[in-house]
Every structure is written in C-alpha cells, then in structure tokens.
Amino acid sequence: MQQHLTEQITLFASVLKWTFYASLVGLLVGLGTTGFLKSLAWTTAYYASYPDYYLFLPATLLVCAALVRWLAPDAAGHGTEKVIEAVHKRMGKIPLAVVPVKLVATVLTLAGGGSAGKEGPCAQIGAGLASGLADLMRVEDRDRRKLVICGISAGFATVFGTPIAGALFGVEVLVLGQVFYDVLFPSFVAGIIGYHVATSLGVSYPHAPSCLLPQLSSFSFLEIILLGAVCGLVSLLLIELMKFGHRSFERLSWHWSLAPLLGGGILILIGTLVSTSYLGLGLEGIETGLKGELLPVGATFWKSVTTSITLGCGGSGGILTPIFFIGTATGNLFAQLVNPSYLAAFSCIGMVALLAGSANTPIAASVMAMELFGPQIAPFAALACMVSFLIVGYRSIYPSQLLGIQKS
Amino acid sequence: MQQHLTEQITLFASVLKWTFYASLVGLLVGLGTTGFLKSLAWTTAYYASYPDYYLFLPATLLVCAALVRWLAPDAAGHGTEKVIEAVHKRMGKIPLAVVPVKLVATVLTLAGGGSAGKEGPCAQIGAGLASGLADLMRVEDRDRRKLVICGISAGFATVFGTPIAGALFGVEVLVLGQVFYDVLFPSFVAGIIGYHVATSLGVSYPHAPSCLLPQLSSFSFLEIILLGAVCGLVSLLLIELMKFGHRSFERLSWHWSLAPLLGGGILILIGTLVSTSYLGLGLEGIETGLKGELLPVGATFWKSVTTSITLGCGGSGGILTPIFFIGTATGNLFAQLVNPSYLAAFSCIGMVALLAGSANTPIAASVMAMELFGPQIAPFAALACMVSFLIVGYRSIYPSQLLGIQKS
Incomplete structure (x- = not known):
C-alpha cells in the first residue's frame, strides 16, 4: 500500500x-x-x-x-x-x-x-x-x-x-x-x-480546402495503395537526389564560396527557363494542388531539383515544405493520369503520404491528414501513408534517424 | 543497384x-x-x-x-x-x-x-x-x-x-x-x-454530438490536466475493482455455478435498489453524458461495481463500453464540481482519457477523440489522455499487456 x-x-x-x-x-x-x-x-x-x-x-x-x-x-x-x-x-x-x-x-x-x-x-x-x-x-x-x-x-x-x-x-x-x-x-x-x-500573436495558418472524397470501391482502394507506392518511390528518389546534391557540391573543394555561387546560378537558370514557382517556399503551388487545380507535369521533378541544389550548395532551411509541395504534385500528377475526378483528394493524400515515406512518420502523417483534411478522407490517407512508409524501406531523408524495427 | x-x-x-x-x-x-x-x-x-x-x-x-x-x-x-x-x-x-x-x-x-x-x-x-x-x-x-x-x-x-x-x-x-x-x-x-x-450491411454508429469547447486559458489548461489525473486515478480504482471481483468470486469454490447465481443476485439488487441504467451496455448513459446532460453522482462508482460483478462471476463480454461509460461519468462529475459550463466537453474528454489510462493507449485514444469529436477538442482530449496514461503507472486493465517502457 x-x-x-x-x-x-x-x-x-x-x-x-x-x-x-x-x-x-x-x-x-x-x-x-x-x-x-x-x-x-x-x-x-x-x-x-x-x-x-x-x-x-x-x-x-x-x-x-x-x-x-x-x-x-x-x-x-x-x-x-x-x-x-x-x-x-x-x-x-x-x-x-x-x-x-x-x-x-x-x-x-x-x-x-x-x-x-x-x-x-x-x-x-x-x-x-x-x-x-x-x-x-x-x-x-x-x-x-x-x-x-x-x-x-x-x-x-x-x-x-x-x-x-x-x-x-x-x-x-x-x-x-x-x-x-x-x-x-x-x-x-x-x-x-x-x-x-x-x-x-497573429500567426495564421491556411485552411485546407475540403475536397471530393474518393468512393471506396475495390478499384479506388487499389488506386490509393498504388498512389502510396508511388509516393514511396518518389520519397526514395528525393532522398537519393538530396544526397547527390550534397555530394556534388562538396566536391567543389577549391573554395567554399564556389558552391553557393554555382548553386545560385543554376537556380537562376531554372527560375528563368522553367518557372519561378519552384523557388522559395512554394506555398501557392501546394494550395493550387490541394484545391484540385492542375499542377504542371514536371512539378515533382523540378521542385526536387531546386531543393536539392538550395540545401546542397549552402542555403539554409528545412525540407518539409518542399516535401509537402512534391507530395501534392505527385498526387496531382497521379490523379491526372489515373482518375482526374479526384485531383484534390489525391493531392491531399499525396502530400501526407510523401511525408510518411521520406520522414518515416506514418502515424503523425495520418493524424495530420485528419487534422488538416477531416476524418472522412483520413482513412484513405492513412492507407497511402502506411504503404509509402513501407516502400521507402530503411532509408530516410534524415540520415541521423535511428533504426528501431524491421519493415517486412 | x-x-x-x-x-x-x-x-x-x-x-x-x-x-x-x-x-x-x-x-x-x-x-x-x-x-x-x-x-x-x-x-x-x-x-x-x-x-x-x-x-x-x-x-x-x-x-x-x-x-x-x-x-x-x-x-x-x-x-x-x-x-x-x-x-x-x-x-x-x-x-x-x-x-x-x-x-x-x-x-x-x-x-x-x-x-x-x-x-x-x-x-x-x-x-x-x-x-x-x-x-x-x-x-x-x-x-x-x-x-x-x-x-x-x-x-x-x-x-x-x-x-x-x-x-x-x-x-x-x-x-x-x-x-x-x-x-x-x-x-x-x-x-x-x-x-x-x-x-x-447496415451497421450504424451513433454520431457524437458536437460540444462547447473549453477556452484555453491557463486555468482551464490546469483543469484539463487535473481531469486527466482524476481519470488516471479512476482507471486505477477500476483495475483494482476488477481484480477484486475476480478474486472474490473465485473463492466461492464449492461449485462453479455458485458464482453466476450469486453475481446475478447482487446485480438484481443493484437494478432494483439503485437503477437499471448500470446494467447492460449502458449506451444511453454515455449519450446523455456526451450531450452535456447531468449524470447521477454515483454513476462512476455503480457502473464499476456492476461491471466487476458481471465479468467476475462468469458473464461474458468486454470491458471497453463500461470504460467509456465510466469515463463519461467521471468527466461529467468533474464538470459538475469544477466547471458546469463544460459538461459536454469534459464528458467527451473523460471518456477517451479513461480509455487511455486503463488500456494504456494514449495515441489511439487521442485519435479517437479526433475522429469522434472533431479536431477542435482533440488537443485538450489528447492532453488529458497523456496525463491519465502517466498516472496509471504500470498497471493495466489487461494483465497480459507487456511492459515496453518506463513512464517517469
């Protein structure tokens, strides 16, 4: 007692x-x-x-x-x-x-x-x-x-x-x-x-738009699992591209100032020749996708490239906003190819699924889907998050993340 | 490669x-x-x-x-x-x-x-x-x-x-x-x-009523932490009462039929002398509490007693619906004593916090709060869930649950 x-x-x-x-x-x-x-x-x-x-x-x-x-x-x-x-x-x-x-x-x-x-x-x-x-x-x-x-x-x-x-x-x-x-x-x-x-203190957060829900038929069920797998693969590519960016700029060992100058130069080229929407935070791009409007087909690729350059050449910042952008763009592209009536829903799901995959955080990503997009779409998003988390295997956008489990 | x-x-x-x-x-x-x-x-x-x-x-x-x-x-x-x-x-x-x-x-x-x-x-x-x-x-x-x-x-x-x-x-x-x-x-x-x-196939689920949100002042913040602690203590009492019920009926070793006959007899007494609302699933009681109406002061106690008797004497069933009932009643009573304007909100929070405590599942309980009551009340509910989970220590309503961590 x-x-x-x-x-x-x-x-x-x-x-x-x-x-x-x-x-x-x-x-x-x-x-x-x-x-x-x-x-x-x-x-x-x-x-x-x-x-x-x-x-x-x-x-x-x-x-x-x-x-x-x-x-x-x-x-x-x-x-x-x-x-x-x-x-x-x-x-x-x-x-x-x-x-x-x-x-x-x-x-x-x-x-x-x-x-x-x-x-x-x-x-x-x-x-x-x-x-x-x-x-x-x-x-x-x-x-x-x-x-x-x-x-x-x-x-x-x-x-x-x-x-x-x-x-x-x-x-x-x-x-x-x-x-x-x-x-x-x-x-x-x-x-x-x-x-x-x-x-x-006046910080405000954009409210995610509500979006058309996918009907749970066995077909759309498989679509969502496929979207999760695609997000897992894109996570893998992003992880590799980030590594590649770091390694490439590190090789410019003649003087440390070379990397930012060169990186900045390439970014200017991309901004001029491709689009300025892949520079900066890119919140407008995320919003466009979540609202169910079309994003350019190359959005996933170009945002990954500009992010890898910015962070590789000496710029300071995080990786999560780009992950949200790339995920939204991936879901958007997937919807364009597979089922255009779910542009908004798949963009939302892609956003959290790419987070779940690249950061290995399926629970937080599923809960985020619930907090941002409401409980109706959350089960589908959670499914895609789990698949993406599994497909990415033991790699992570954060090399310091320790390994706690076996995935398969 | x-x-x-x-x-x-x-x-x-x-x-x-x-x-x-x-x-x-x-x-x-x-x-x-x-x-x-x-x-x-x-x-x-x-x-x-x-x-x-x-x-x-x-x-x-x-x-x-x-x-x-x-x-x-x-x-x-x-x-x-x-x-x-x-x-x-x-x-x-x-x-x-x-x-x-x-x-x-x-x-x-x-x-x-x-x-x-x-x-x-x-x-x-x-x-x-x-x-x-x-x-x-x-x-x-x-x-x-x-x-x-x-x-x-x-x-x-x-x-x-x-x-x-x-x-x-x-x-x-x-x-x-x-x-x-x-x-x-x-x-x-x-x-x-x-x-x-x-x-x-036609199974339907009662929709949880939406309820008045507590204002996040430092005072209500402490109230919610206190409510979590109370739910943790009630979880403890419930766990002990369940054990006590099992042990007491086991001692009636003269013939196995004695326990259900005696247990049934005591339940009849409670049904006749106290109230029949503590018998059966008790879904109406849960609904009443979540809607923000008053529950009797003794609800927490009597429901714990009838459940301990039913499951101890040989009845078959689970423990979660009673946990929801007891949690709702605990939150309801807490609101009556501390802040009657949040009867509904505290009943909702009590329900998930008692689940988090007695089953040691703070994440699932928080997510349930989000799925049932919406994202506005969920952060408060999650807080109470965590406190209840901590206060209950290393005991569990499920004796077979393995121990995976240290809590303090």
Whole structure:
C-alpha cells in the first residue's frame, strides 16, 4: 500500500514538473517561432516587391553560407536532421547561437528564392531555445533531452498549425518505428502552448480546402495503395537526389564560396527557363494542388531539383515544405493520369503520404491528414501513408534517424 | 543497384501480399462483427420488451458460464485480454470454437442485463476468424501472428466506427509503450475494409454530438490536466475493482455455478435498489453524458461495481463500453464540481482519457477523440489522455499487456 502511494506521488510530481517545464518550453518556442514566421513573411513580401528578385540568389546564398560557416556551423544543413543528431548523440545539447543564425539564414534563403522549408528551422529554433532553457535551469542530461524533444515538438506544432500531428511528429521522427511514449505528455503540452502563443500573436495558418472524397470501391482502394507506392518511390528518389546534391557540391573543394555561387546560378537558370514557382517556399503551388487545380507535369521533378541544389550548395532551411509541395504534385500528377475526378483528394493524400515515406512518420502523417483534411478522407490517407512508409524501406531523408524495427 | 532493386521488389511483394491477406481478414471480420452486432441489437430489443427482464440475470449468467466452461474455456473473461495473451504466448493461435461461443455468451450476458462491453468480443471474434484463416492458408507462425493482430484491429475498427483509432488501438494495446509498426499497414487495410463491410450491411454508429469547447486559458489548461489525473486515478480504482471481483468470486469454490447465481443476485439488487441504467451496455448513459446532460453522482462508482460483478462471476463480454461509460461519468462529475459550463466537453474528454489510462493507449485514444469529436477538442482530449496514461503507472486493465517502457 505504502509502495503504491509512493509510486502514485512520484507519478503526480512528474506530471506537475513536466507541465511546468513543458509550458515554459512551449511559451519560449511559441515566441521564437512567431518571430521567425513574421520576419519570414515580412522579408518575403519585401523581396517579392522587386521583379526578378531571384537574380540575387548567388549573393544571397553566399551570405547564408558565410553566416553559418563563421557564426554557427551547427546551423548548416536542413534543420530537423541536425536536431535528430543532437538528441541521439549529444543528449540534445545545441549551441544557443544556432537560433539567431538559423533564423536569419533561413529567412534570407527563402525570401531570396531558395527552395527550402520553414518547418525544420522551427524545430531547430525550438530545440535550441529548449536547450538554452535546460542550461539555465541546470537540469540533468536525461531531462535536457526530454526538454529538447519538447522543443522540437513545439516547433513543429507551431509551424504546422496542427498541434497533435506536430507534437507526434516530434516524437515519431527521432527513431524509425518507435514513438517516445515518455515524452508524449510534455511534447503535447509544449505543442499546444506553442501553437496557442503563435495564434494569439497573429500567426495564421491556411485552411485546407475540403475536397471530393474518393468512393471506396475495390478499384479506388487499389488506386490509393498504388498512389502510396508511388509516393514511396518518389520519397526514395528525393532522398537519393538530396544526397547527390550534397555530394556534388562538396566536391567543389577549391573554395567554399564556389558552391553557393554555382548553386545560385543554376537556380537562376531554372527560375528563368522553367518557372519561378519552384523557388522559395512554394506555398501557392501546394494550395493550387490541394484545391484540385492542375499542377504542371514536371512539378515533382523540378521542385526536387531546386531543393536539392538550395540545401546542397549552402542555403539554409528545412525540407518539409518542399516535401509537402512534391507530395501534392505527385498526387496531382497521379490523379491526372489515373482518375482526374479526384485531383484534390489525391493531392491531399499525396502530400501526407510523401511525408510518411521520406520522414518515416506514418502515424503523425495520418493524424495530420485528419487534422488538416477531416476524418472522412483520413482513412484513405492513412492507407497511402502506411504503404509509402513501407516502400521507402530503411532509408530516410534524415540520415541521423535511428533504426528501431524491421519493415517486412 | 541490384541489391536496391531486390529490396524494392521484396517490399512491393510484401505490400501486395498483405493487401490481399488483410482484405480477406477485413471481409471476414466485417461479416462476423456485423453478425454479432445485429444479434445483439435484436436480442436486446427482445429482452427489453419484458418489464424487469433483468430478474433472470442469475439464470442468464449461469447459462453463459456453462456455455463457456463446457464448449470453449478460452472464451472466458473479457475479450481483449484473451487475445493479447494469445498474441504474446501462442503466436496468435485461437481455437475457432471461441467465435460462436463468445458471440452467443456475450449476446446473452448483455441482453440479459449484465454490465459489459461489446468491443472485446468483437476483437476476439476478429482474432478467432483471422486465426482460422491462418489455419486454412497454412501460413507460418510469424504471419499468423500478424494476421491475428489484423483481425483484432479490424474488430475494433468495426465496433468503434472509427477506422483509424480502431486499427491503432489494435496495434497499441498489445505492448505498453510500443506500437507495432510492421503490422500498421495490414491493420489499417483490415480495419477500413471491415468498417466498410459493416456499414454497407447496415451497421450504424451513433454520431457524437458536437460540444462547447473549453477556452484555453491557463486555468482551464490546469483543469484539463487535473481531469486527466482524476481519470488516471479512476482507471486505477477500476483495475483494482476488477481484480477484486475476480478474486472474490473465485473463492466461492464449492461449485462453479455458485458464482453466476450469486453475481446475478447482487446485480438484481443493484437494478432494483439503485437503477437499471448500470446494467447492460449502458449506451444511453454515455449519450446523455456526451450531450452535456447531468449524470447521477454515483454513476462512476455503480457502473464499476456492476461491471466487476458481471465479468467476475462468469458473464461474458468486454470491458471497453463500461470504460467509456465510466469515463463519461467521471468527466461529467468533474464538470459538475469544477466547471458546469463544460459538461459536454469534459464528458467527451473523460471518456477517451479513461480509455487511455486503463488500456494504456494514449495515441489511439487521442485519435479517437479526433475522429469522434472533431479536431477542435482533440488537443485538450489528447492532453488529458497523456496525463491519465502517466498516472496509471504500470498497471493495466489487461494483465497480459507487456511492459515496453518506463513512464517517469
């Protein structure tokens, strides 16, 4: 009896402690992410007021690469990958300098026309702030790691605008095939508070349009499984292309400034000769697809290329917005080829299925489908997410993700 | 390159194989569960046409106990517990006789006025049918286990009416703190097909009413965490009360028929002296609470008692419907005491939080909140689910659930 009581009091105390810690993290991360998102919106609008703003890309990317190289080498690469590494290899320790450097470098990259995401940087800012808080409070290593995971979850929840899927993503992305149950509660607290802080400071999220539901016949059932498989394959190609981009620019070893200059040059060519819609965040492209309008046939390919170049040559940013774009485009193209009446539905499903595949997060991606597109389409989306997750095998857009299970 | 190709082809083949297998399971389980749910509805209506139908409880429970004892001892106890045991200890092997015996015994128990659930039996029927299919197809042990897990998921998806939460529940409930990622895909396929078969055969699910959302102030935030803690404690009490019921009736070792006769007698007393609303499934009570109407103060207590007696003395059935009832009543009472304007919201949150606590399935419970009550209330519900899951510690309503993690 006494043992029971002691155990119960310990559990209560742990809940109280983590409610407090996680609320602090959520508050901090909400503020940090809001700052980032507002500067991004402001700078992007400023840049976009110039015609052909993207012609400065080589200079912009050079500045970003220099910033990261000189001030905070840990801010290099795409954000989520770096925080996964920090959680697994350094108990979550992240230099605080990463936060401002990542913020400025990503804003410059994106506003200047580089193709990258805003999610990873938010996770990195969140993790950096949480790690700073852990320093300040001198907590032990195990608690630091938990705090940093909360920070990651809060970052995602705030930038996705989907508190549950965001928090789940933070705890699902760390290890392939495992969920960190012991951090679920603080991650949710931090996620909800972060999201609340951001919305009350005026951050708004685009509402996903509702879309025509596929009829569940045995035929459309197979279509959705096929779409999942296609998203899995596209995830694989994206993973390989990202690696290829990094390796190719690394070979330009004569001087570090060569890579951003060359990368910027190629991006200008693509912007001029193909389309500027593959530069920057690309939110309009995602919206067009989700609304059920046609996307160009080459969208999947060109967005993958511009992202691989931007992140490979020294630009700063995340990979998730491009993943959403590429997934939407893949679903859109699939619908054009297979069943044009489901352009919107397949675009929605493609978006989450590509996330499930490339990041190995089928549960968070399914829950995101539910939060964004409603419970009607979610079962189909979940199905495609699972297939995509299986097809991608043991590869991941995040090389630091640990392997927790066997897939077949 | 060749290795990559072989791996990819293996993964594709595995997806195709499991699409086929899981569809078969989904079809079978959808038919089986529909048969069960329809007989249950029909028999309950028939019984209910007699006034004081519950006075036959001793005889009814005696018949159930005899059926199980003589024809299929594996059908004893609450359903989910038995299938968890079969998955962990016998690679999912379940005698096919369990299916009809469980079906008849549960229908009798519930229609006759015993307090139990319909979910566990659906899982058990699903698992039994899947195990029979595995026998028929002579698959190896590893695949049998996967098939049986699919059957469980399909059973839950069909009876909950929430395909994603149902399938997730099936893979989350087996081990505390672990999700079976390798069975996620087939479980989803089986769940969606089972659900589709059931709905097209006319099974309908009550739509949860939409309810007033709590405002996220720091005060209501703490209220929800407190509600989660209360649900965790009530889960603990329920777990202990169930154990106590089983042990007490086991001590009546003079003759096996004594337990159902005595248990039935006590239930008649409760039905006559307290209320008949704590007998049977109790769906009306759940609905009343979720709609935001008042439930009696003693509802949590009395429903726990009648359930512990019914399942302890030899009645057949599951534990989940009573858990939903007790959770709803707990949330309802909490709202009466703390904040009466959120009667509906707290009842909804209580329902899923008690599930998360007693079954140790916080993710499935959160997703269920999303599928049943919509994405607005889900973050709050998820919070309460996590707290309840933490507070309950390492105990579980399912003693066979393996321990996969540390909680504090």
